[in-house]
Amino acid sequence: MKEQLVDTIRYDDVSKPKTTYSDIIKGIQEETKEKKEILVLPKDGTQIEDAKKVKQVVMKTVDPGKENIKILSIRRSGKKGVIIQTNSNADKDKLMTGLMKENLEKEGLKLATTGKLLPKIIIFSVDRNEDMEEFKRNIYRQNLKDTSITEEQFSEGCKFKFTTGRRENKYCHKVFEVIPEIREKIMEKEKVYIGWESQFVKDYMGVSRCYNCQRFGHVAKVCREKQPICAHCAQNRHTDKDCPNQAKEERCANCFKFGKHFRHSTHDKDCPAYIHALEKTIYKTDYSKN
Missing domain, CATH: 3.30.70 (Alpha-Beta Plaits)
Structure with a gap:
């Protein structure tokens, strides 16, 4: 399951159909209920x-x-x-x-x-300068208008969250937070039609990581740690940009702290700590319409 989970969150090559996130988490979600x-x-x-x-x-x-x-x-x-x-x-x-x-x-x-997080979806290769209100209207009118979801429900239940991708690129990926009913209808499709184009869509799964302490679940601006932890060597009091150990092998800051196998990058998508954080996010996310 972990191998599938990691493969699913890698979306660099969106031209190939992949196992849907919902296929992987069915068992986990049954337990979550x-x-x-x-x-x-x-x-x-x-x-x-x-x-x-x-x-x-x-x-x-x-x-x-x-x-x-x-x-x-x-x-x-x-x-x-x-x-x-x-x-x-x-x-x-x-x-x-x-x-x-x-x-x-x-x-x-x-x-x-305990509250549940709303699921997120990611729509790929969107023009960075696309008008977001018009973009959302087209998502609904070209893909969901014939469903039981009203336009008002869609407007309230679909919130733009952030953009991913290289900043210098004309095209980026848009991440939306949606209610379970909208997610179900969207994920029935491999692509969504928006204006004169169609874009790949899939479940978005990501975990925020603090660039100050390197832990998952929060970002640097709300971090309470006074001393930074280096993402390269896992030592404190300096950042990876100023690391005096650049010539040495990388050490994962999270795995090093908890005495796990740490001979990999803090940014590694195969990192056990990262995978564990993803699984925790799965448990906290509400994919059920009920």
Whole structure:
């Protein structure tokens, strides 16, 4: 599955039909539907400042054995959050309502269900100067007008996110965030018709990587690390542009940090840390219309 996943996110050669992303993730998405998760965060103004303390408070306040709750896992989520994964909706409801919820709130915590990310699609080889509003209108009128999706629903449910490709090129690739209903109709097609042209379209899968600390899931402008981590040698206090070890073999900053096999580039698409980050994104993305 990992090999297929990596192959799917490589879209340099769009002239050849490839396995669709939905084919690869069917099994994963079936499992995702059964995941029962609760996000626990500290309330504003409390003395609880990190995820470790949140976890300690949760485990002190809730006794799964006494309350007959089946917990699959409890793990960190960001700097301050903890995610509790239960075995069933009934177990989840026990935590989200009644006395247990009240006790957790008294300890300075708040509970919420974990949200899902919307899927993204990528449309290839678009003129960089294309008017985006007209572009979106043509996507709908030439491809989705005869479906159950109304133009208003399309306008609200399809948001342009960003452009990829070399900046000096006239043509680029456009990435849109869409609701599952729109994604399903679009992905039934190999190409979409837009104006006088047709463009290849497929699921977009990418993970943001911070160019300061090299970790996945955020970007440099919101990074909390004070010292940069080099993407070439995995050492701190300098960037890859200023790296004194340029003549030496590359070391993956993420794999080096966690004691994994690191004799590859931090940018490598076959990097185990990158693949793991992609899989986590799959779990967080809602591909279901229901």
